[in-house]
Amino acid sequence: xxxxxxxxxxxxxxxxxxxxxxxxxxxxxxxxxxxxxxxxxxxxxxxxxxxxxxxxxxxxxxxxxxxxxxxxxxxxxxxxxxxxxxxxxxxxxxxxxxxxxxxxxxxxxxxxxxxxxxxxxxxxxxxxxxxxxxxxxxxxxxxxxxxxxxxxxxxxxxxxxxxxxxxxxxxxxxxxxxxxxxxxxxxxxxxxxxxxxxxxxxxxxxxxxxxxxxxxxxxxxxxxxxxxxxxxxxxxxxxxxxxxxxxxxxxxxxxxxxxxxxxxxxxxxxxxxxxxxxxxxxxxxxxxxxxxxxxxxxxxxxxxxxxxxxxxxxxxxxxxxxxxxxxxxxxxxxxxxxxxxxxxxxxxxxxxxxxxxxxxxxxxxxxxxxxxxxxxxxxxxxxxxxxxxxxxxxxxxxxxxxxxxxxxxxxxxxxxxxxxxxxxxxxxxxxxxxxxxxxxxxxxxxxxxxxxxxxxxxxxxxxxxxxxxxxxxxxxxxxxxxxxxxxxxxxxxxxxxxxxxxxxxxxxxxxxxxxxxxxxxxxxxxxxxxxxxxxxxxxxxxxxxxxxxxxxxxxxxxxxxxxxxxxxxxxxxxxxxxxxxxxxxxxxxxxxxxxxxxxxxx
Amino acid sequence: xxxxxxxxxxxxxxxxxxxxxxxxxxxxxxxxxxxxxxxxxxxxxxxxxxxxxxxxxxxxxxxxxxxxxxxxxxxxxxxxxxxxxxxxxxxxxxxxxxxxxxxxxxxxxxxxxxxxxxxxxxxxxxxxxxxxxxxxxxxxxxxxxxxxxxxxxxxxxxxxxxxxxxxxxxxxxxxxxxxxxxxxxxxxxxxxxxxxxxxxxxxxxxxxxxxxxxxxxxxxxxxxxxxxxxxxxxxxxxxx
Numbered sequence: 001x002x003x004x005x006x007x008x009x010x011x012x013x014x015x016x017x018x019x020x021x022x023x024x025x026x027x028x029x030x031x032x033x034x035x036x037x038x039x040x041x042x043x044x045x046x047x048x049x050x051x052x053x054x055x056x057x058x059x060x061x062x063x064x065x066x067x068x069x070x071x072x073x074x075x076x077x078x079x080x081x082x083x084x085x086x087x088x089x090x091x092x093x094x095x096x097x098x099x100x101x102x103x104x105x106x107x108x109x110x111x112x113x114x115x116x117x118x119x120x121x122x123x124x125x126x127x128x129x130x131x132x133x134x135x136x137x138x139x140x141x142x143x144x145x146x147x148x149x150x151x152x153x154x155x156x157x158x159x160x161x162x163x164x165x166x167x168x169x170x171x172x173x174x175x176x177x178x179x180x181x182x183x184x185x186x187x188x189x190x191x192x193x194x195x196x197x198x199x200x201x202x203x204x205x206x207x208x209x210x211x212x213x214x215x216x217x218x219x220x221x222x223x224x225x226x227x228x229x230x231x232x233x234x235x236x237x238x239x240x241x242x243x244x245x246x247x248x249x250x251x252x253x254x255x256x257x258x259x260x261x262x263x264x265x266x267x268x269x270x271x272x273x274x275x276x277x278x279x280x281x282x283x284x285x286x287x288x289x290x291x292x293x294x295x296x297x298x299x300x301x302x303x304x305x306x307x308x309x310x311x312x313x314x315x316x317x318x319x320x321x322x323x324x325x326x327x328x329x330x331x332x333x334x335x336x337x338x339x340x341x342x343x344x345x346x347x348x349x350x351x352x353x354x355x356x357x358x359x360x361x362x363x364x365x366x367x368x369x370x371x372x373x374x375x376x377x378x379x380x381x382x383x384x385x386x387x388x389x390x391x392x393x394x395x396x397x398x399x400x401x402x403x404x405x406x407x408x409x410x411x412x413x414x415x416x417x418x419x420x421x422x423x424x425x426x427x428x429x430x431x432x433x434x435x436x437x438x439x440x441x442x443x444x445x446x447x448x449x450x451x452x453x454x455x456x457x458x459x460x461x462x463x464x465x466x467x468x469x470x471x472x473x474x475x476x477x478x479x480x481x482x483x484x485x486x487x488x489x490x491x492x493x494x495x496x497x498x499x500x501x502x503x504x505x506x507x508x509x510x511x512x513x514x515x516x517x518x519x520x521x522x523x524x525x526x527x528x529x530x531x532x533x534x535x536x537x538x539x540x541x542x543x544x545x546x547x548x549x550x551x552x553x554x555x556x557x558x559x560x561x562x563x564x565x566x567x568x569x570x571x572x573x574x575x576x577x578x579x580x581x582x583x584x585x586x587x588x589x590x591x592x593x594x595x596x597x598x599x600x601x602x
Numbered sequence: 603x604x605x606x607x608x609x610x611x612x613x614x615x616x617x618x619x620x621x622x623x624x625x626x627x628x629x630x631x632x633x634x635x636x637x638x639x640x641x642x643x644x645x646x647x648x649x650x651x652x653x654x655x656x657x658x659x660x661x662x663x664x665x666x667x668x669x670x671x672x673x674x675x676x677x678x679x680x681x682x683x684x685x686x687x688x689x690x691x692x693x694x695x696x697x698x699x700x701x702x703x704x705x706x707x708x709x710x711x712x713x714x715x716x717x718x719x720x721x722x723x724x725x726x727x728x729x730x731x732x733x734x735x736x737x738x739x740x741x742x743x744x745x746x747x748x749x750x751x752x753x754x755x756x757x758x759x760x761x762x763x764x765x766x767x768x769x770x771x772x773x774x775x776x777x778x779x780x781x782x783x784x785x786x787x788x789x790x791x792x793x794x795x796x797x798x799x800x801x802x803x804x805x806x807x808x809x810x811x812x813x814x815x816x817x818x819x820x821x822x823x824x825x826x827x828x829x830x831x832x833x834x835x836x837x838x839x840x841x842x
Contacts, residue, residue: 005767029725037725038749045768083724085749086717092750095717279750418760 001047001374002391004422006415010394011367012323013044022323024368028377030296032078035085035282036289043290047374049390054308056125057291057376062305063123064295065378071292073117078289080110085282091271098151098160098264101271104278105143108136111281114288132284134277139270146267158253160260169259172252179249183209186241194220201242209246210236294377301326303378306369311387312426313342314370314463318382321365322372325380335501336382339366343425343461346484348454350474351467351503353488354513358501359467362488363430366465367392370428391427393419393462395434420453427462429454433469444470455480474507571599608656609702611637611663617690617707623795624686624710627673631696634676634689635667642666647683648676677711678720684793686712713793714773715747722748731771731792733762735780744769763787 008014012023025044031037048054064071084107090096091104111133118130146165163170187201196217203209207228213221214234225237297303301322318336325334339362340346351359369379373386395415419429434447447470454464461482466473477485485507489500514534518527575596584592607615610630614637618626625643627634636644637655645652645666655665668676673689680687689711693704711718714730722728727746734741740762743754755765766774766788773793776784781796788794 002764003768005764008767034724035749038727041726086719086722089748089750090717093717 001049001371001389002422003045003047003371004391004393004418006418007367007392007394008045011364011371011392013371014041022327024323024372027301027322027326028293028297028372030293031289032075032292033081033285033289034083035286036078036293038085039283039286040290040293043375044371047371048376049374049388051308051310051388054374054376057294058305058308058378060123060125060129060291061294061298061376061378063121063126064292065299065305067121068295068299070117070121071295074114074288075292077110077114077117078285078292081107081285084278084285088275088278088282091268092275094265094268094272096268097153097155098147099153101143101147101264101268102149102151104271105140105147108140108143108278111135111285112137112140114285118288129284129288133281136274136277136281139274142270143267146263155261155264156257158257158260161263166259166263169256169263172256172259175252176249176256179245179252182245183242183249186245187211194222196220207236207238208250209242210238211242212236291376298378301380303372303380304383306373306379306381306384306386308373309385309387311342311385312461312463313340313385313387314366314389314428315340315383315385316366316369316381317384319365319369319384320380321361322368322380324361324365337362337365337501337503339465339503341428341463341465342387343463345482347461347482348451348464348466348480349484349486350451350476350507351465351486351488352469352471352474352507354490354499358488358499360432362503363394363432363465363467367394367428367430387426389426389428391422391424392430393422393427394430395419395432416450420450423454423457423460423462425460425462427460429462429464430467431464432467434466440470444472447473448476451476451483452480455483469513471507477507568600572596575599613702613705617688617705621686621688621707621710624688624712625680626688626690626707627677629670629689629691629705630667632670633667634670634673635665637663637665639664640666643685644680647685648679650676674718674720678718681711681713681716681718681721684713686710686795712773712795714745714771714775717748727751727769729769729771729773731766731769731774733766733774733776733780733784735776735783742766744771 003011003013009017012021014023014025016023025041028044029037029040031040048057082103084104087096087100087104087107090100096104112135115130115133115135118126118133121127121130146161148160148162151160161169163173183201187199190211191197191199194217196213198214198217200212201209202212210228211225212234213236218235221235221237225239227235228238229236303322316337316339319339320334320336328334335358339349341349351362353359365380369381369384370386370389370392372379373384374389379386416431416434419431423429431450434443434450447466447468451464451466451473454462455476474485477483484505486503486505487507489502489504491498491500514527514530517530518524575592579589579592614626614628617628625636625640627636629635635641641652641664644650648666648668650666650668652664652666655663677687677689687710688707689709690705690707693706696703711721712730713721714728716722716728728748729744729746731742731744739756740759741754741756742762742765743752744765745752753769755761771792773795774784774788775795778796785794785796
């Protein structure tokens, strides 16, 4: 599905537009693995447009929805998988450390039972996914056999490889450890020989192994001991014997490290042979993670399974905005609304109503419901029939781009132009407050002709939701059969207004902008004066005259003179007007004709 | 620099010349050091002391460095600041070598090419995008080296720009010839880098891709225009 570049931003799919805003992905992302998160992001910016593939996902989600114990079992396994995708990439370039390889092993171990769960699930789609998992048992066993269970992160400190893996390694370890045993024996022996009970053998990097004796026992030290270091409370000595063993042990330890490193690299090389299987496993896990996330979120937020059809109808019953409904204060419920659009009877909805009444939310939720349905997730509605949409265009909200030298209106026109030039029969177009950045007459005119264009386009009947504060546009419903007026209702109780937020048929009369100003805290003087002026305008000019004015707008289907609207033709008209047919010579006539053709070719 | 350069500085300059546009981390003993302009930048970004080497002599150079084991702490900061970083290590054990020890760049890290967990975001891919402008269409490809994902597509300008918005790459590369146009478009929101034009040639690209994916033809994938693109990335990364 084509989501143009403004749409992803305007609908706040993966990024919030303002600080502190919540994008849709935050609501839908209950994935367990990082791969799932990344995959979800991709799915959300590239929704599907084939019925079959969408159904596949929905079926799987359905299954998890109905079988939460299976979902839980699989989730449990996923919690131990970590970022398999990135781990295996590190193996590919040989930059993985022992601890990471352990993680890989654990991940493989966790994936194995998932295959079983999927194959026994009874769901076609899940079985299909299960068949693609390769538990790589051979690799798992090899790592399990060779890698220590508590292998470290660093490579040069040993403790990486298990016993019975390599004969030389085991031998050297024996020497290293028995050497240490032997040192203990030396210690015991010397204690007995000298009678110094508090005698210790220790090690440090400067002197190596040494015998440490407290000052009290200094005089009991035999002659064959060589003094090495004096401390405040003790003295340290070495003996010939000690040094010989030290040599053996250190040498063994050095060689040990080298061999362990080599063996580890071998293990990594071996793992690298399984890269494509593991990568594939990671993809399957990522997909399952997303499907599980959908099921979880759908249940928690009471979404329903959408009906995806090949028709061009969009029928939403009691639809809600997935992000806003989660951000309402306690006690307040989101007011659901029905929306119906199709290419034959109700193609364009003109939605008028006061500011803050919820027009924008309505537009956005419609698009989000279509999007969510087409990525294979349930939707926030009682029921939704979604005719496959292949493009969603939005023009919602004013955005200045002062740093690039474009005003609000310029940005708006650019965005709108890109929409109108790329329509298709299965497009969904959302326009919010077109014409906001310019004078009223300009704005109304432009909005008017845009709606007409969308309606009269022979090849593509793009379904459109057009939110506006220009009630003049309500006139369009009378002339264009597939344009219908709706309004977001508001109740006036005395002096106050209450936003009902329900969509009702028919145009709206008032704008309530002044009420909103009052709500915002404008000084009372201004509000009162504004009301006065409004009444005056409404009585005198606004209602009657401008209605008549717009009544009289020549219909587009009527023959608007070609010469009046096309600037090129205007120029030609002027040129022709200057010709005096009685005095012009044939040659001059030909030249004039040439000039006219040149103007038209421009 | 002055003509009386020490052997170390000569070695440094030779390596630096091979990686213009990148900040060079030069391993000297236990430290990774930066010199000259690099040092000034590094000192600012990493908040480390800017000092001098060869103090008082003719070839005084600015110097800033950090211990080698702190690489994982400092490298991400440099990359996040949008720099390409070349890591030059000592290739031999100094204990066994007479004269100056051999050094070479072991890794080139850029915002779009990174394995480091401190630079990568868990919940997002880290894409390196490559854009190629041909006469009738544009080509684009995306590579995430940390996950091994690779996508390629071709279309008009609008299509390519939309894809770039979708994938939000960390870094975009393109040929020097397109630099003016593309830098203007992308430089605001993405790290960019331009490569020599020869990298964006069809034969070169075709060969590299075929080799990478071990197939005999690229019929199964899309072709033309864009494949050139990512090869640039492939050439860059240690993976190739």
